Amino acid sequence: MRLIFMGDFSEQFPNRILRGIRKYSQEEADEPWVVCTMPSSYRETHSFEDFLAWAHKWRANIVLAPFNPDDRVEKFRENGIVAISMDHIRPFSQIPSLTADYHRTGEMVATRFVASGYRNFAFFGYHGVVWSDGRRKGFVDYLASQGLKDNFEEGVRIRTDALWSYDEAKLGYWLLSLPKPVGIMACDDTQANILLECCNTFEIAVPGEIAVIGVDNDDVRCTMTRPQLSSVDVDMEGGGYAVASMAARMVEDPSYKGENIVMQPLGIVTRQSSGIVVTGDRSVQEAIRFIAENPRRKIQVSDVLSHVPMSRRSLEQRFLKATGLSVYEFITKVRMDTFAELLLTTSDTVSQIAALMDEPDTKSISRRFAAIKGCTPKEYRRKYLRKMGE
Secondary structure (H helix, E strand, C coil), rough: CCEEEEECCEEEEHHHHHHHHHHHHHHHHCCCCCEEHHHHHHHCCCHHHHHHHHHHCCCCCCEEEEECCCCHHHHHHHHCCCCEEECCCCCCCCEEEECCCCHHHHHHHHHHHCCCCCCCCCEEECCHHHHHHHHHHHHHHHHCCCCCCHHHEEEEEEECCCCCCHHHHHHHHHHHCCCCCEEEEEHHHHHHHHHHHHHHHHHCCCCCEEEEEEEECHHHHHHCCCCEEEEEECCHHHHHHHHHHHHHHHHHHCCCCCEEEEEEEEEEEECCCCCCCCEEEEEEEHHHHHHHHHCCCCCHHCCCCCCCCCCCCHHHHHHHHHHHHHHHHHHHHHHHHHHHHHHHCCCHHHHHHHHHHCCCCHHHHHHHHHHHCCCCCHHHHHHHHHHHHC
């Protein structure tokens, strides 16, 4: 098979889909696929007809691309080429799409914010773009089901052709105007990065005043932000595998028209940009913030009491009521989440990560990690790094 795959390969999204395609090629194809990775910028200087002519000249069997709304995508099939759309502006009825459950993704983020105690919410994304609109609708629909739709604000971006260009002053004013604390869902990790950059410029505390969750779990982008970005992980590798399987069948059987491949959200990878619980108890909120801002320090309950002066009995009672956890349990959870993140985002050994987190006894922290995560640190790393690389 000869595949033209168009995308922005500076991002992990198309690269993770490509991993799924590679896996299908290695496991199911009679011989390895030949893949031409074409940058999305090609369409800025070339017409649809140019693209079609190139695909025909290159002898492509399959084209996977984010087509424009006015592209005559049916022309590919007329030229003996299977075309599959990657959701861009809108879906197509003439050809199948590689899409995702956008509504469920938005609902997942709203559920997390509500469960964490947030009562103010916002969404930062685009109007008129299928993937952003779908995520926004899932987000808002869940808030409405909880009687919280009136607590929703929106920041809207217009230009999808300049993802990194934005009016910092205008965005900063919007962020400053939001009631705090507020949970913001960004339509993707690129826009979430913009939010965090703007929060740093205007000295807005994250996650204390504003919590941010993006989508796609681009681990490079998510771990280079300050603070590191929480994001919804989507089964892109599974989507790549499924779309390759379908495309191969469409090539072999021209009567088979294919069907939409819907990638599912796998869950939220929690990092520092959203990893706190919100409560109306200001003293407990200060305690939570102190713990969240010191995930690598081996703090004790006594350290929290020094930061939030009250009796231990009173703090424990109020903390348990607000979070469902004791202070010690919450400290342990935050630290184990940080330990898990370092396992996946660094090449340090377990002992080195333990030392980084002020834990000289590697066996002790490994036992606590296993009690919470259900496996040892080494097993966790093998399991999830393999999953991310499939």
